[in-house]
Amino acid sequence: MSTQNEQPLPFTGILDQSPGTLPGADLDWMRDLRTRGYARYVEQGMPTVGEEAWKYTHLKTLEDTVFRLAGEDDATQAVDSLPSIFGGVRLVFVNGIYRADLSTEDDLPTGATLESFAATATRDANWLQSQLDSSSGDALVSLNTAAMRDGYVLHVGKNTAVAAPIEVVFVGGVSDDPIAVFTRNVIAMDEGSEAQLVIHRCSAGDAPSFSNNVTSVSLGQNAKISVTTLQEENDTATTFSSTHVNAVRDSVFQSLALSAGGQLSRTEQHVELNGEGAHCQLDGTYLVRGSSHCDHTTRVDHLVPNTTSNEMFKGVLDDAARAVFQGKIIVHPDAQHTDGRMLNKTMLLSDKAEIDSKPELEIYADDVKCAHGATSGQIDETALFYLQSRGIPEAKARNLLVQSFLGEVIERIDNETLREAITEKIVSWLPGGDMGGDNS
């Protein structure tokens, strides 16, 4: 730990040379935003395990590896295959930069726009400015503000429903040397609008990569968005994702994070329930093996009366994998009749695997319903014996029990196609890669 302070702060050498090539360089407010972000990052420094919020997650890669910023040239790399679940609208980013030739943008209903951050910065800079929150965030968010280059911007207008799920693909690691990618994403759902988003994070190369992704979500009255993130990067990837949600009256934010890749991933969600009837559901499932590290950190602020939140994170750890769950529900003094629930369960398949789980409630109102819980354990030996005693081979019986364990989260996915796709991903992650039989 002691060497940390002696090392130069990552990215300072690159960023302080005023990055004039970044999108929006011609906009005063954008230049100002970046400068302030950079100054704050330098002031805050890299998070260390000495800080409460980063106690269990050590960003070692950023100490050991020197990354350069991904640039336009990195976006032109050839990519062999791209994931798709629905075959509909799909935005593709290679090394964090939009690729029009790989994307399909037709079929969006009138009233909905989906484009790259760089495109919005050119087309409607004032609107974009209104969506970028510059006031808050820890060091990595500040760093993102300084270095953000591209990302997706989804704006769904009043009472517009986008029926078919939208997919966004981030392909990383397509490089010969270590590169860093900074994406800034915006989801703006106007009053009464509705959409579903599926984000793929995957790798098409072996180069070490660092990606830092900040997403702001604003939900108008009665708006509803569902965001599913499928993290399947290779084991040289370090990924930090931070989503900031502002939900007003009767709006719903629903998310599911499947974390099954990367050397280190930290997925943060910060939700402010700002209007009566607002609801958020934050779900996650993590499948981690090898020496990988997976962190889910959530914070839900219940700010007004009659808001609800429900979190369920369940994961499976093998080998020397490590996972972290930090969940915090804060019920503010005015937030009477809050209903907040949080559950974290982990199945450990190896003696060397480790889970650090820290569910927390901070309640300043007196008439609320809140519950939280965390458990970890091994495969139930009695259940294993039960399956074996019916002739099911041990390896397959173990896989069935892992699926059974994760089923509670998967059943919460409304979209059947998505539910099946995620079930397939879980099955393919399991040892042996399949059930060896028909499960219909």
Add this chain to the structure above:
Amino acid sequence: MLEIKNLHVTVDGTEILKGIDLSIGSGEMHAIMGPNGSGKSTLSYTIAGRDGYDVTEGEILFKGENIVDMKPEERAVNGIFLAFQYPVEIPGVANTTFLKEALNAVRRHRGEDDLDAMQFVRMLREKVKDLGIADDMLKRAVNAGFSGGEKKRNEVLQMSVLEPALAVLDETDSGLDIDALKIVADGVNRLRSPDRSMLMITHYQRLLDYIVPDYVHVLAGGRIQRSGGKELAMELEKNGYAEFAAEDAAA
């Protein structure tokens, strides 16, 4: 069918079974009765091959082959079935999926093809009729939220689907009211056949009114203390296990 010779079994370093001898012929129904802690469940788990039940001496011959080193799934596909005292709930795995996985494992071992979905459903319909099992119970997750009676009926259903050569019924009567007991007992009786042997393990004589055994053994202190016909069960009902507890203490 099953021959147990001088079986010693240790669980967590404690010897529970201290030399069991038991021989079950084809088509025979044997009952093992005994007080709590006598080793009844240890015997059933040991026959089925549960991890942690270490055979330190003796052998278990099934169809003439010593099965002591076989994994539970190998014993199962070879025709041994254990009906659990407490069937395990497995949320998220549909009962039909489970039954089909199990049946196809057994069929593959016998060199038969897997049943396809249609064949399987047709076969299952036949089997569930007599057990009063609703479609809904097949679609639900294995034993999840089942009543005690439903769980035991589900065990009998599995037995009828897998058609074992030897079925061990561990406290099949526990937790059942009289109506549920009759349904389960009828199900077991229907599965009796000249080439299927059964070993019924129970604390109470009540079950034996509905499933009539050919032989009754009293297990106490890790040994079989007495063997006889079904009249032995009546005697136990009258006198209890006190005399065997005394024999155990003396031993």
